[in-house]
Amino acid sequence: MSRISNIIEIFIKELLDESNNLAVEIQRNELADYFNCAPSQINYVLMTRFTVDKGYLIESRRGGGGYIKIVKVNIDKNQYLRMLMEDIGDVIGNMKAEAIIHRLLEKELISEREKRLMLAAISDRSINTPINLKDHIRANILKSMVATIF
Amino acid sequence: MSRISNIIEIFIKELLDESNNLAVEIQRNELADYFNCAPSQINYVLMTRFTVDKGYLIESRRGGGGYIKIVKVNIDKNQYLRMLMEDIGDVIGNMKAEAIIHRLLEKELISEREKRLMLAAISDRSINTPINLKDHIRANILKSMVATIF
DNA sequence: AAAATATGAAGGTCAAAGAAAGTCAAAATG
DNA sequence: CATTTTGACTTTCTTTGACCTTCATATTTT
Known part of the structure; x- marks a missing residue:
């Protein structure tokens, strides 16, 4: 008896495979109904299996x-993206975050303007x-942001 | 899964396109009749979709x-940017923030990539x-970010 | 004829009900 | 014990309807 969470995970991944643009839209209640589970179970699956660091x-x-x-x-x-995600982790200080952003610019993965946007977003002043x-939110x-540039 | 509000929004935008993007005049009751909804629904659509920060x-x-x-x-x-800064204020909800970012793209003040970066930064999931x-940090x-694009 | 009033035709407001998704922690499972 | 499941409760967005205000015009009064 495989966990229902695993089944839902696989189901969603199949949906994603079928959709060529790699995005899929679901109705939480409908899906919960379909699998005969609590709606919040869907949130649980998303939270544990479809996180940013896993690329979702x-x-x-x-x-x-x-x-x-x-x-x-x-x-x-x-x-490289996967490495970055790991590197950022769940908590990151301002210095390290800035270093990562600078590296992105050096590698020409982002533009000068994008660098400034990102620095602004993760600055201590923003995350007040x-x-x-603070460091937790900064990591998130x-x-x-990093996920969107790939 | 468009609800009636979305349909009405699109309808009005089409009217605007047809009229050389200048202006369009409607009759509230007539439109409500056409879409089989309460007249006040039209007000709702106008209030949520045709706001000043969206350029209407x-x-x-x-x-x-x-x-x-x-x-x-x-x-x-x-x-416009200065007005936006004021409009954002000290506290801002997700919807309004997203609307502002979309408007920035429309006005070609940011690129598609920058839009995605910004949306990622202010999303509820980032600001956990x-x-x-939440709404306070989002405003910050x-x-x-807006300050960087001046 | 001019002023006052009534009528009906718009649009405006607001709050309650409805329709989704989100949260959190207790209970169950393995 | 760690992970999963469940459900009560919350928040966000939409729809609806009852009641309010404004304006043009028709009608009555002076």
């Missing part, structure tokens, strides 16, 4: 006509919270 | 021969904190 971007909308969109970034083909949260933001 | 001005008149006029405006870029902090990040 999630975007969603509540309310009438709401949806969950799962986008696959092709991380497997980008050894207690220090323990940086990983999300 | 609404003007209307009640009474016999009343109308609603939707005007697409094009203001000076620097002026208690709700009251967005303002910092």
